[in-house]
Amino acid sequence: MPGGLAITYAGRHAKGARRVAPGRSVSAAADRPTSPPLAKRALRLALALCLGLAVFVSCILAISVAHADDKPSLWRSLDAEDLRQRFVGSTIEGVYSDGEAFSEELKADMTTFYRDQDEATDGQYELKGEFICFAYPVPIDTGCFRVWQRSANCYDMYIAEDQGFPSVGLYQRMVGTGWDSRFWRSDEAPTCPGEQLARAPAAAPHQMARAPAPARGGPAT
Numbered sequence: 001m002p003g004g005l006a007i008t009y010a011g012r013h014a015k016g017a018r019r020v021a022p023g024r025s026v027s028a029a030a031d032r033p034t035s036p037p038l039a040k041r042a043l044r045l046a047l048a049l050c051l052g053l054a055v056f057v058s059c060i061l062a063i064s065v066a067h068a069d070d071k072p073s074l075w076r077s078l079d080a081e082d083l084r085q086r087f088v089g090s091t092i093e094g095v096y097s098d099g100e101a102f103s104e105e106l107k108a109d110m111t112t113f114y115r116d117q118d119e120a121t122d123g124q125y126e127l128k129g130e131f132i133c134f135a136y137p138v139p140i141d142t143g144c145f146r147v148w149q150r151s152a153n154c155y156d157m158y159i160a161e162d163q164g165f166p167s168v169g170l171y172q173r174m175v176g177t178g179w180d181s182r183f184w185r186s187d188e189a190p191t192c193p194g195e196q197l198a199r200a201p202a203a204a205p206h207q208m209a210r211a212p213a214p215a216r217g218g219p220a221t
Helices: 025-030 038-064 080-087 170-175 196-198
Strands: 092-098 103-105 111-116 121-126 131-135 143-151 156-157 181-185
Touching: 080 092, 080 143, 103 170
Parallel strands: none
Antiparallel strands: 092 103, 092 181, 103 111, 111 121, 121 131, 131 143, 143 156, 156 181
């Protein structure tokens, strides 16, 4: 209008027109920055989430790489080659699930010398795939066992599934329950958890019927 007066409106505008507060000029409202559209806000949020996820994944990968050297040797069942490399020609010491201690010399000629609080006897052993099998001429623990490596020098023995006892699943092996015996090499510092040895799981059956030991020089069956 003449005289430089700004046009002002009050109340509700027509459909499609920009809303202006009472007493404000249309020109001033037009010059005011408008807020970003919803699509731009969503894009910014998505980019922020992606960046956070990328940082998280990078951290996980870094941790995995840092521990990559440990994974091949820990938390798994040992096969015949693993068993041969770790135990043939060595002496192991350990405890049964009821807390009784034992030791056994696993000689290179596949004979053993076993000792516990009640027995001391010669025996024989054989490696069969993922199992180590023992036989003795006296009625003490015998049979085939799966060996699970729990830590650097800590191993659990589990009775083989086909010997008339309930099988122990992967979950039990991972959490450290259901083992028949827990042992370590005597020439290295044991890494078994002392608190688990003090509170051993419910006794697994290890007083199995003994078969006579095979003739000297023959494999255990």
